[in-house]
Amino acid sequence: MGPTSTSPSAQRSRGRPRKLAVPEAVATALRLVDEDGLDSLTMRRLAAALDVQVGTLYRHFATKQTLLAAMAEEMLAGCAGPLPDGLTWREQITELAGRLRMALLRHRDGARVYAGTHSVGPNTLSYTDTLVGVLRETCLSPEAATRTALTIVHFIVGHTLEEQAAQALAESELPATLALLHAALDPGTYPNLAAAEATLTSTDFVGHFAHGLNLIIKGLAGE
Amino acid sequence: MGPTSTSPSAQRSRGRPRKLAVPEAVATALRLVDEDGLDSLTMRRLAAALDVQVGTLYRHFATKQTLLAAMAEEMLAGCAGPLPDGLTWREQITELAGRLRMALLRHRDGARVYAGTHSVGPNTLSYTDTLVGVLRETCLSPEAATRTALTIVHFIVGHTLEEQAAQALAESELPATLALLHAALDPGTYPNLAAAEATLTSTDFVGHFAHGLNLIIKGLAGE
DNA sequence: CCCATTAAATGAACATCGTTCATAAAATCG
DNA sequence: CGATTTTATGAACGATGTTCATTTAATGGG
Numbered sequence: 380m381g382p383t384s385t386s387p388s389a390q391r392s393r394g395r396p397r398k399l400a401v402p403e404a405v406a407t408a409l410r411l412v413d414e415d416g417l418d419s420l421t422m423r424r425l426a427a428a429l430d431v432q433v434g435t436l437y438r439h440f441a442t443k444q445t446l447l448a449a450m451a452e453e454m455l456a457g458c459a460g461p462l463p464d465g466l467t468w469r470e471q472i473t474e475l476a477g478r479l480r481m482a483l484l485r486h487r488d489g490a491r492v493y494a495g496t497h498s499v500g501p502n503t504l505s506y507t508d509t510l511v512g513v514l515r516e517t518c519l520s521p522e523a524a525t526r527t528a529l530t531i532v533h534f535i536v537g538h539t540l541e542e543q544a545a546q547a548l549a550e551s552e553l554p555a556t557l558a559l560l561h562a563a564l565d566p567g568t569y570p571n572l573a574a575a576e577a578t579l580t581s582t583d584f585v586g587h588f589a590h591g592l593n594l595i596i597k598g599l600a601g602e
Numbered sequence: 603m604g605p606t607s608t609s610p611s612a613q614r615s616r617g618r619p620r621k622l623a624v625p626e627a628v629a630t631a632l633r634l635v636d637e638d639g640l641d642s643l644t645m646r647r648l649a650a651a652l653d654v655q656v657g658t659l660y661r662h663f664a665t666k667q668t669l670l671a672a673m674a675e676e677m678l679a680g681c682a683g684p685l686p687d688g689l690t691w692r693e694q695i696t697e698l699a700g701r702l703r704m705a706l707l708r709h710r711d712g713a714r715v716y717a718g719t720h721s722v723g724p725n726t727l728s729y730t731d732t733l734v735g736v737l738r739e740t741c742l743s744p745e746a747a748t749r750t751a752l753t754i755v756h757f758i759v760g761h762t763l764e765e766q767a768a769q770a771l772a773e774s775e776l777p778a779t780l781a782l783l784h785a786a787l788d789p790g791t792y793p794n795l796a797a798a799e800a801t802l803t804s805t806d807f808v809g810h811f812a813h814g815l816n817l818i819i820k821g822l823a824g825e
Numbered sequence: 826c827c828c829a830t831t832a833a834a835t836g837a838a839c840a841t842c843g844t845t846c847a848t849a850a851a852a853t854c855g
Numbered sequence: 856c857g858a859t860t861t862t863a864t865g866a867a868c869g870a871t872g873t874t875c876a877t878t879t880a881a882t883g884g885g
Contacts, residue, residue, distance in 0.1 A: 398852090398862075422843060432864050434845075443843065494717070494763055497771070499783050504792055511794040523813070524794070525801035530757065530814030533764065537756030540717055548720070560722050569727055571734040571747070578748035590746070591753030598821030621833075621881095645872065655835050657874075666872065 399431055401439050405449045409486055412450070416547070417488035422446075444496065451493045452500035458482050459505035462513075469596055471513045476531055476592050479506065483539045488547070490539035507532070517599065527599065534591055542584045622654055624662050628672045632709055635673070639770070640711035645669075667719065674716045675723035681705050682728040685736075692819055694736045699754055699815050702729065706762045711770070713762035730755070740822065750822065757814055765807045 407428050412420050422443060426433045440446040458478045462471055483489040507528060514524035548556055557580055566573040581587075630651050635643050645666060649656045663669040681701045685694055706712040730751060737747035771779055780803055789796035804810075 421841080423841085433843090434865075435863050437844070438862065494760075497767060497779070499779075499786055504786060504795060507798075508792040508795040511798050515794060515797075521794075521797040522801045525798035526810055526813040527817065528798075529764075529802075529810060530761075530817055533760030533814065534753065534757045535760070536763070537717075537758070537760030538753075540759070541752075541756060544720060556720070556722075563722055563724075563727060569731040571738060571744075572727060572731040574738075574744040575730075575734050575748035575751075578745045579752075587749055587752060590749040591756065594750065594753055594818050594821035596821070597824045598817035598819070601820045601824050644870080646870085656872090657836075658834050660873070661833065 399429060399435055399439060401449070402453075404429055404436070404439060405446070405453050408446060408450055409453065412492070413487045417491055447492055448496040448498045449500075451496040452498040452502050454482050454486060454489055454493065455479070455498075455500075455502035455506055458502065459509045462509075468513060468517045469600075472510075472531070472596055472599075473592060475506075475510050475513065476535055479532065479535050480539055480588060483535070484542070488543060490536060490543050494536050494540060514599075519599075527595075531592070531595060534595065535588075538584075538588055538591060542588075545582070545584075622652060622658055622662060624672070625676075627652055627659070627662060628669070628676050631669060631673055632676065635715070636710045640714055670715055671719040671721045672723075674719040675721040675725050677705050677709060677712055677716065678702070678721075678723075678725035678729055681725065682732045685732075691736060691740045692823075695733075695754070695819055695822075696815060698729075698733050698736065699758055702755065702758050703762055703811060706758070707765070711766060713759060713766050717759050717763060737822075742822075750818075754815070754818060757818065761807075761811055761814060765811075768805065768807075 404425065408420060408425050411424060411428060422436055423433050425446075426436055429436075436446075440449070458475075462474060466474065483493055486492070510528045510531065511521075511524050514527050515521065517524075519527065545553075560580065561576070564573055564576055572579070627648065631643060631648050634647060634651060645659055646656050648669075649659055652659075659669075663672070681698075685697060689697065706716055709715070733751045733754065734744075734747050737750050738744065740747075742750065768776075783803065784799070787796055787799055795802070
């Protein structure tokens with residue numbers, strides 16, 4: 380455990396600033412989620428990790444939803460950074476999509492945090508702006524570019540949601556779920572699923588993601 | 603309110619079966635979600651609506667997650683029904699995708715319910731089986747067909763998640779959120795988003811959905 | 826038909842959660 | 856330094872998911 384771990388009867392650390400800083404609170408919340416999962420993130424636990432009373436948090440975050448929105452916004456930091464030169468628009472889209480996926484993947488339950496909120500902070504806005512910008516350069520109308528950007532983001536969120544759900548299962552109950560699925564897969568009833576089982580139960584999420592994204596990009600090229 | 607509404611001090615309705623039936627419980631849970639939203643679905647409220655004590659529910663559902671999985675499974679009933687004859691494979695995919703979207707849209711917070719669980723029930727399985735089957739008929743390998751089916755489902759889930767989030771906002775706080783977004787959209791900082799605002803704030807989710815799905819289908823055709 | 830055994834529902838409790846608020850402490854500044 | 860404003864405290868409230876010993880209803884064999 381880190382030095383800021385919740386120790387019993389911890390008197391306030393001496394050198395630490397007394398005032399509760401919002402960015403530190405958000406960072407600590409993300410650390411707690413990484414350690415114990417989103418379901419274990421509690422206003423009380425966050426307060427304890429910050430060496431503060433629960434009520435104090437509500438001076439800085441009106442509600443837990445507000446906290447989660449700030450976390451989602453923080454997760455996207457850097458996602459809209461400048462793109463390397465000399466990339467084709469295909470590569471630019473792949474790069475941007477990969478960044479968002481990685482940003483969600485970087486924190487445990489990151490996709491759940493992101494999907495459960497609706498942030499309008501600068502990180503979220505500039506990411507969408509950058510993505511729409513790249514798409515507009517492919518001779519797409521503003522409307523088509525926007526709709527395409529939404530499509531890409533929705534795919535990423537849906538995909539990462541499932542990827543992290545699988546990761547959460549993997550902690551203990553993956554074999555049971557896998558066995559349950561295999562047992563339910565009667566080739567007579569589900570002939571196509573039987574042929575698909577290897578791919579369905581695969582953990583090659585990188586490959587799955589690339590396949591889906593390339594599908595969208597290819598559809599874009601045919602316009 | 604329906605005749606099964608929670609009335610104060612309701613003695614057990616006379617003609618109703620004493621035993622708690624699982625399908626009735628699932629249906630009632632979905633009705634409660636439709637009425638008050640997923641956040642208001644409580645084991646206690648469900649028990650009250652079923653004229654039963656809380657503990658009784660735990661004899662039929664090991665946990666609330668189990669309940670939610672049963673609800674997700676129930677939502678997909680009929681989604682894998684036979685397709686009309688004479689449809690091109692493009693139309694078959696559009697039909698199947700539209701069915702899943704409608705199934706999630708039919709219940710309030712349906713996408714959240716579905717995304718938060720991992721059902722392996724017959725409705726979910728046969729839907730995926732049907733979708734993979736259609737894709738395999740387009741000369742796709744089992745692996746490519748499976749990955750494409752996953753892509754389509756992930757897009758639908760991500761899209762509907764956002765569509766229903768907008769619906770939830772619309773109940774009271776839509777104007778505030780919209781104004782907040784508009785204020786944050788400085789054309790100097792986010793030139794592309796400024797051009798995209800009309801599309802971003804549009805409520806034409808049917809159009810957005812069709813655009814995204816057609817993109818995927820077009821990418822499939824270019825294979 | 827009655828009684829023993831199994832299945833099901835009850836009612837109360839436990840720990841924990843998000844949230845609120847009157848009070849106290851600390852920081853700020855004229 | 857003293858007054859005012861900002862911030863943190865500590866305790867509480869109602870509600871939630873879950874558990875369990877007890878009671879009640881259904882079931883089946885003699």
